[in-house]
Amino acid sequence: xxxxxxxxxxxxxxxxxxxxxxxxxxxxxxxxxxxxxxxxxxxxxxxxxxxxxxxxxxxxxxxxxxxxxxxxxxxxxxxxxxxxxxxxxxxxxxxxxxxxxxxxxxxxxxxxxxxxxxxxxxxxxxxxxxxxxxxxxxxxxxxxxxxxxxxxxxxxxxxxxxxxxxxxxxxxxxxxxxxxxxxxxxxxxxxxxxxxxxxxxxxxxxxxxxxxxxxxxxxxxxxxxxxxxxxxxxxxxxxxxxxxxxxxxxxxxxxxxxxxxxxxxxxxxxxxxxxxxxxxxxxxxxxxxxxx
Numbered sequence: 001x002x003x004x005x006x007x008x009x010x011x012x013x014x015x016x017x018x019x020x021x022x023x024x025x026x027x028x029x030x031x032x033x034x035x036x037x038x039x040x041x042x043x044x045x046x047x048x049x050x051x052x053x054x055x056x057x058x059x060x061x062x063x064x065x066x067x068x069x070x071x072x073x074x075x076x077x078x079x080x081x082x083x084x085x086x087x088x089x090x091x092x093x094x095x096x097x098x099x100x101x102x103x104x105x106x107x108x109x110x111x112x113x114x115x116x117x118x119x120x121x122x123x124x125x126x127x128x129x130x131x132x133x134x135x136x137x138x139x140x141x142x143x144x145x146x147x148x149x150x151x152x153x154x155x156x157x158x159x160x161x162x163x164x165x166x167x168x169x170x171x172x173x174x175x176x177x178x179x180x181x182x183x184x185x186x187x188x189x190x191x192x193x194x195x196x197x198x199x200x201x202x203x204x205x206x207x208x209x210x211x212x213x214x215x216x217x218x219x220x221x222x223x224x225x226x227x228x229x230x231x232x233x234x235x236x237x238x239x240x241x242x243x244x245x246x247x248x249x250x251x252x253x254x255x256x257x258x259x260x261x262x263x264x265x266x267x268x269x270x271x272x273x274x275x276x277x278x279x280x281x282x283x284x285x286x287x288x289x290x291x292x
Contacts, residue, residue, distance in 0.1 A: 015234065016041040016043050017042035017043075020043070020088065021037065021041075021043040021089060021090060022046055022047070022048065022086040023046070023080075023091075024048075024079070025053060027202045027205075028204035033092075037217065041225075046084070051080050053076055053091075056072050057072065059096075059202065060171055061168055062171070069093040069109070070111050073091045074115070077113055087118045088118070091112070092110060092111060092113075092213055093110075093111050094108060094110045094111075094213075095109045096109075097134075099128075102130060106130070107129065107132060108129045108131070110127045110209075111124065112125050112217060114220055114224060119233070121233070121265075123234065125216055125219045125220045127215055127216035131208060132209065133153050133206070133208055134201060135152060135198070136196065138164070139194065140193065140195070145195075152199050155178065157205065157207065158174060158200035158206070159199060159200055161184050161188055162188070162195070163188055163191070163196065167196075172188075174205070175200075176205070185197075230269040231266050233267070235265060236262055238261065239261055240260075240261040241260050241261065241276075242259045242260075243256065245257060245282045247281065247286075247287035247289065247290055248281035249284040252290075256277075256282045258275070259272045259274045259276065260273045261273075
């Protein structure tokens with residue numbers, strides 16, 4: 001069914017209110033996740049102090065991440081739920097690298113998964129952002145060290161030092177003050193002549209990343225509260241999009257988004273919503289005919 005349709009939202013109070021929700025994290029993500037979900041859904045968020053998410057992979061490479069981000073987040077979530085006897089859980093997983101559309105910029109791609117085993121729900125959101133300090137560099141001199149630290153937002157953002165990019169033998173994490181940064185750098189340089197410095201991308205040591213997780217959580221809460229117009233189950237969200245928005249000048253289809261596709265994971269109700277970006281034509285500068 002193709003239509004210009006306004007989605008309905010439902011507070012989902014009866015479904016989630018006062019239920020225990022486990023947040024699968026050891027990196028303090030609950031500080032931004034819990035307030036949003038508690039206010040939006042009425043859940044009671046908890047963490048497991050003994051939960052070790054590092055077993056699913058570390059950013060510094062000592063433990064390789066064996067699965068894609070969504071599968072990893074799902075595995076984390078399910079393990080935390082099972083270990084704590086909880087049928088409601090949430091987990092996140094982040095990836096860092098070149099931006100998929102703006103290749104000159106680094107990016108932070110965050111996935112959040114919400115699982116409700118009681119109602120058979122699995123709701124996923126993705127937040128892609130070029131707002132990140134993700135960076136790394138081989139250095140030899142104090143000037144390089146302090147220049148990198150300044151650009152990375154140190155000491156508000158923590159740094160990591162190691163002897164080389166691919167070595168996991170000596171990794172110094174949790175560097176959050178200038179004295180420790182200088183002393184650690186001198187220790188590595190005295191042994192190996194060079195050092196490898198990188199931003200610490202663990203959420204509790206990277207407030208910029210924590211902000212992206214917060215933004216993704218708000219998106220998740222909105223998606224949970226978006227209900228199927230047919231069966232009224234939560235999580236009625238975009239599963240695909242179609243290109244083809246017409247050029248305002250020549251009328252040819254462009255690569256800009258014409259519609260979003262919504263499919264309910266429960267009753268499989270299908271809706272195609274036209275013009276999701278609130279415009280019915282595209283500027284000719286984005287048309288391959290008018291601006292080849």
